Amino acid sequence: DTEVTQTPKHLVMGMTNKKSLKCEQHMGHRAMYWYKQKAKKPPELMFVYSYEKLSINESVPSRFSPECPNSSLLNLHLHALQPEDSALYLCASSPSGTSSYEQYFGPGTRLTVT
């Protein structure tokens, strides 16, 4: 199984809502990532977890809160988002922590903030 799965595929939320994005991988990978991608742009790194510990936060606003409950699961909790946060949110994983280089992406969650 070489797949990173993400749920939901689409999410529409108001600016006062609280919602969560979920990412799972069952490849035994030890690093997991959240990226944000706007249309026609490359992915932008948000957070990195290595061995279930937050290792990189790219100065992301606190309305985005990551959580890594176990080595297979990564969540992104969303609260009080702005319309400009509408984007494709991608999860990725890599085999041996952040030193293993290869990153495998999930299909993404298309988020619309109204």
Next chain:
Amino acid sequence: QQQVKQSPQSLIVQKGGISIINCAYENTAFDYFPWYQQFPGKGPALLIAIRPDVSEKKEGRFTISFNKSAKQFSLHIMDSQPGDSATYFCAASKDDGKLTFGQGTILTVHP
């Protein structure tokens, strides 16, 4: 110094032709150079990658050429097919787990 510059922004190729996408980097600490292929509405898929101790790597119709002294690398797609139509991103990384992406190339292969 963290930039990766990618060209062209868009590319149109006839079926059976060769598609060539170029990238240049500045940071000599980068030691891993992957290419990703992304179809609309999907996540990027790792296509092929190279390390700087190798000048060329081929996987099927896809070849990476790497020029360490010029700090440039390129993706060649031989016998391009309509199914290759996608956005291609080059990237570079060092050992901190961060991928620095190029701005992307939209490839269209006409039948």
